[in-house]
Amino acid sequence: MVRKLSIRLALREAMRQEMENDETVFIMGEDVGVYQGVNQVTGNLIYEFGPERVMDTPISETAFLGTAVGSAMLGLKPVVELQVADFISVCLDPLLNQAAKIRFMSGNQINVPMVLRAAFGAGLGAAAQHSQSLEAFFCHIPGIKVVMPATAYDAKGLLISAIRDSDPIVFLEPRALYTDESEVPIKPYTIPLGKADLKREGKDISIITYGSMLPVCLELSLILEKKYNIDCEVIDLRSLQPLDTDTILNSVAKTKRVIIVHEAVRFAGFGAEIAAQISQTDLIYELKSPIRRVGAKFTPIPFAKHLEESTLPQLKSLLAEILAMFELT
Amino acid sequence: MSKIKFVDANGEISFKELDIQIVQNFKLQKELLYKMKLARAFEEKTNELYATGFIHGTLHLAIGQEAAAIGSTAAMTPEDKILITHRGHIEAIGKGMSITSMFSELLGKDSGASKGYGGSMHMIDPDKGILHANGIVGANAPLACGIALALKKQKKDAIATCYLGDGAMNEGAYSESLNLASLWQLPVVFATVNNQYGMSTPIHKSHANTDLTQRGIAFNLPTIEADGNHVLTVYCAMKLARAFALKNQPVILILNTYRISGHSRSDKNRYRKDSEILAWKKRCPIKTLENSLLEQKQINQKDLEKTDFKIKNKINSAIQTAQLSELAKEIQW
Numbered sequence: 001m002v003r004k005l006s007i008r009l010a011l012r013e014a015m016r017q018e019m020e021n022d023e024t025v026f027i028m029g030e031d032v033g034v035y036q037g038v039n040q041v042t043g044n045l046i047y048e049f050g051p052e053r054v055m056d057t058p059i060s061e062t063a064f065l066g067t068a069v070g071s072a073m074l075g076l077k078p079v080v081e082l083q084v085a086d087f088i089s090v091c092l093d094p095l096l097n098q099a100a101k102i103r104f105m106s107g108n109q110i111n112v113p114m115v116l117r118a119a120f121g122a123g124l125g126a127a128a129q130h131s132q133s134l135e136a137f138f139c140h141i142p143g144i145k146v147v148m149p150a151t152a153y154d155a156k157g158l159l160i161s162a163i164r165d166s167d168p169i170v171f172l173e174p175r176a177l178y179t180d181e182s183e184v185p186i187k188p189y190t191i192p193l194g195k196a197d198l199k200r201e202g203k204d205i206s207i208i209t210y211g212s213m214l215p216v217c218l219e220l221s222l223i224l225e226k227k228y229n230i231d232c233e234v235i236d237l238r239s240l241q242p243l244d245t246d247t248i249l250n251s252v253a254k255t256k257r258v259i260i261v262h263e264a265v266r267f268a269g270f271g272a273e274i275a276a277q278i279s280q281t282d283l284i285y286e287l288k289s290p291i292r293r294v295g296a297k298f299t300p301i302p303f304a305k306h307l308e309e310s311t312l313p314q315l316k317s318l319l320a321e322i323l324a325m326f327e328l329t
Numbered sequence: 330m331s332k333i334k335f336v337d338a339n340g341e342i343s344f345k346e347l348d349i350q351i352v353q354n355f356k357l358q359k360e361l362l363y364k365m366k367l368a369r370a371f372e373e374k375t376n377e378l379y380a381t382g383f384i385h386g387t388l389h390l391a392i393g394q395e396a397a398a399i400g401s402t403a404a405m406t407p408e409d410k411i412l413i414t415h416r417g418h419i420e421a422i423g424k425g426m427s428i429t430s431m432f433s434e435l436l437g438k439d440s441g442a443s444k445g446y447g448g449s450m451h452m453i454d455p456d457k458g459i460l461h462a463n464g465i466v467g468a469n470a471p472l473a474c475g476i477a478l479a480l481k482k483q484k485k486d487a488i489a490t491c492y493l494g495d496g497a498m499n500e501g502a503y504s505e506s507l508n509l510a511s512l513w514q515l516p517v518v519f520a521t522v523n524n525q526y527g528m529s530t531p532i533h534k535s536h537a538n539t540d541l542t543q544r545g546i547a548f549n550l551p552t553i554e555a556d557g558n559h560v561l562t563v564y565c566a567m568k569l570a571r572a573f574a575l576k577n578q579p580v581i582l583i584l585n586t587y588r589i590s591g592h593s594r595s596d597k598n599r600y601r602k603d604s605e606i607l608a609w610k611k612r613c614p615i616k617t618l619e620n621s622l623l624e625q626k627q628i629n630q631k632d633l634e635k636t637d638f639k640i641k642n643k644i645n646s647a648i649q650t651a652q653l654s655e656l657a658k659e660i661q662w
Contacts, residue, residue, distance in 0.1 A: 026482075052482075058512065063471045063505035070475020070489075073460055074410075076482065078475075093502065097465045098472060104662060106453040107443030110460065142662075 005184040007177055010152035011041050011117075014159035015079060017188040019049055022077065025163055028055040028064055029081030029117075038083045039119050039178060061091035065116070069099045069168070072114040077163060084130045085118040085172060088138075099168035100143030111166045115159070119175040121212045121263055122312055128300035131308075133211070133264035138170045139241045139273070145169045145193055146241040150214035152182040154238055157191030165193065174212035194242030198251070202233035205257040205322065208248060208274055210237040213261045216315055223319065230326060240270055245277055252283050257325055259292040263312060266295030289325040294318055333566045334554040336542040347565045355627045358618065361403055361560045362628075363636060365395040365615045368419035370640045371428055372590070374648070375418070375435060375449075379594070384435050388449050389416040393558075393589030396614030397522045399423045400563025401490070401584065404571060405458075408487035410476050412461040412469040415450040416588075420492055425457045428644065432651035440650075445657025466527075467500025469493055470519065474506050477515035481577065488516045488574040496527025498544065499535055507548040510579040518570045519581045522557065524588040529600035545581045557584030558614045586614075 005013065019025045026049075032042040033056040046054040057064040061082065068078035082088065088095065099112045122131035138146045147162055147169055149155040155173070162169040199214065200221055209217045214236050221232035233251050237244065252258045258278060260271035271293035278284065278291060294313045302308055323329045332344040351357065372390045379388050391398065394416075402411065402423030413420045422428065426442065431452055434441030441447070442454055450464040460476060463469045473491030480487050497503055498521065510517050523541060525531060532539050545552040551573065555566035563584055573580040587609040591598055622628045 058505075058508060060505040060509055062502045063474065063509040066468070066471020066502065066506070067475040067478055067509060070472035070477075071479040071482075072475070073472070074476055074479035074483070076479050093465055093468050094471060098461075098463075098468060102461065105443060105447045105451045106455070106461075107441070107446050108660065109443070109453060109455050 002183050004181045005152045006179050006181050007152045007155045008041050010156040010184045011159055012043050014156045018163045025077045026053040027079050028057055032081050061087055065091040066094040068114050069094045069112055072112045073110050077113050079115045082118040085120040085134050086129050086132050096141055100141050112168045113166045114168045115162045115171050117171045120172045121175045122301045123176040127303040131301040136270045147239045148172045148211040150211050150236055152184050156184055157189050160188055161190040161193050176212050193239045196244035196247040197236045197238055199236045200234040202231040204231045206233045206251040206255045207259055208235045209261040212263045217261055220318055252278055256286055256288045261294045264295055265298045266293050267298045269295045292321055331556045336552040338549045338551050340546045351565055362618050364399045367640050368395045368422045370644050374644050386448050387593050389593050390590035391416045391419045394586045396560035396563050397557040397584040397586045400560040401567040404564050404567035410458045410460050410489045412473050413492045415464045417462045421452040421459055424459050426454045429647040429650050432647050433654055436651050437657050438654045439657050440654040467497040467502040470503045470506035473517050474510050474515055477517035480516055490518045490520050492520050495523040511548045511550050514577040515579050516574045516577050517579045518574050521583045523585045528592045541583045552581040554583040557586030558612050560618055
């Protein structure tokens with residue numbers, strides 16, 4: 001029987017199953033208990049596991065993220081919720097200088113098996129301080145892994161893998177997609193971190209994306225196929241660190257055209273890293289069109305709906321970019 | 330010998346005498362003297378190795394602070410966990426870390442405590458309960474809450490002690506952590522080694538309220554304040570603090586001492602007077618205990634010479650072992 005779940009419920013199921021499976025796993029964060037989480041991801045877990053394992057915290061991000069790191073140093077497995085990734089500004093030290101460095105600085109003696117879950121992204125009218133896509137920033141910190149699911153199936157499998165991993169993980173959840181549904185097996189399963197997924201196979205162009213732009217890219221590939229007979233390959237990176245460079249290069253070797261699409265601002269975005277990785281191989285001589293990158297305008301996210309929309313990459317502009325690569329405009 | 334000041338969560342002040350059994354425990358006192366001397370010798374030798382170019386990087390010495398470090402760590406059990414600071418060599422020694430692995434670390438050797446990846450500021454040894462040595466001021470406080478939370482969840486008969494300096498008290502992480510520790514009743518001691526200065530800035534230029542025992546009141550936390558240059562007082566104060574923490578009552582411990590050495594290699598001593606340093610030198614924690622034991626005829630000059638000789642040999646042999654070991658390797662992380 002096919003069972004569909006939303007990303008939100010898939011994440012909750014992953015946490016529930018890991019908490020049942022391993023008593024060292026616990027949740028902490030602001031309003032994750034009876035409020036059921038600002039993004040309703042933790043939901044009713046408080047009633048299943050009690051306040052000892054679903055811990056509401058004061059609004060003290062440095063204290064509770066640091067507490068999570070400390071508890072992980074003694075073998076607990078905290079899953080910390082940051083309501084939106086933007087709040088990392090007030091608790092960066094426990095992540096940047098502590099979690100990311102402890103295994104290294106201790107000469108591999110102490111691990112930090114912690115997951116920091118955070119919603120990210122715009123499109124909900126949350127304005128400049130609750131809408132950012134900061135993944136490139138996290139990827140610039142050696143010592144942490146950065147995971148970004150875009151479907152419910154991936155969300156569950158990746159979160160289980162993240163909880164079982166022995167290193168600190170930043171797990172970024174596309175806020176605009178929490179209600180998106182896909183088929184999700186009931187039993188626990190894992191998806192290896194650092195393995196991209198071909199969400200659609202094609203031969204004419206590689207669209208490399210992740211997170212909130214995946215549904216847009218898939219919709220776009222349907223239009224391109226129907227109207228323009230362009231066969232797109234859509235790669236969902238799923239985790240940015242570690243990065244599945246092999247899948248990217250194999251795809252580009254096949255299609256000879258590549259466009260990288262993310263919601264984050266294009267300037268110094270993660271797309272630049274992917275473009276650079278491709279450029280450093282001989283594939284660069286075989287490309288039929290220069291590598292393109294699509295991302296948000298280099299500006300904080302505005303509030304007004306029409307302004308927010310025009311700041312973010314849109315299907316229309318993406319279509320134009322790709323058509324230009326085929327000299328169809 | 331001074332009394333221990335106790336300020337309860339309501340701000341009520343009382344004073345406690347030192348435990349008479351401790352005062353009369355000369356075996357313990359001789360051990361404390363030995364450890365303080367070892368700590369001092371380690372710091373002096375490290376400084377020498379640095380000056381002669383054997384150690385690269387930076388160095389934060391804690392000469393003068395031996396009583397605070399050795400007295401407090403001696404009052405713990407091996408199961409107790411500590412988080413130390415960038416100026417943490419001597420607490421590490423107090424908690425039992427091998428000076429050979431410490432010298433090896435300083436020399437960038439594979440046999441170093443952190444295989445050459447940590448250095449002076451990061452002397453970490455989980456087997457001895459030294460879980461972190463932090464180069465970020467104040468950052469130990471939230472981590473200590475987490476260590477304490479884990480100890481509590483795992484029902485361990487042990488506590489976490491967060492070492493920090495007076496300077497760290499003005500970090501946001503410190504205040505957030507006091508609140509969280511108090512709210513969640515965590516088995517943690519916030520051991521504040523008050524050496525009077527945050528780098529060059531004295532307390533009266535950095536703390537709006539210079540009475541450090543008042544900070545806890547806002548967070549419903551008791552505070553214990555002790556003469557940090559008197560090792561027995563420190564020992565008794567830490568025992569008291571530990572007893573609170575074991576009952577899941579977090580507590581602030583203030584140990585008033587003085588850093589005779591400069592902040593780091595960059596220190597040109599432009600911010601304090603020689604007379605001030607001299608006055609504190611006269612209150613040297615090692616001399617204080619030494620004189621007390623001599624007066625009470627528990628040791629004699631010959632014993633002291635023997636101890637110094639033993640320490641010198643121990644240090645030299647540790648350095649020799651460190652120098653002979655292999656350089657740190659590149660590890661595939």
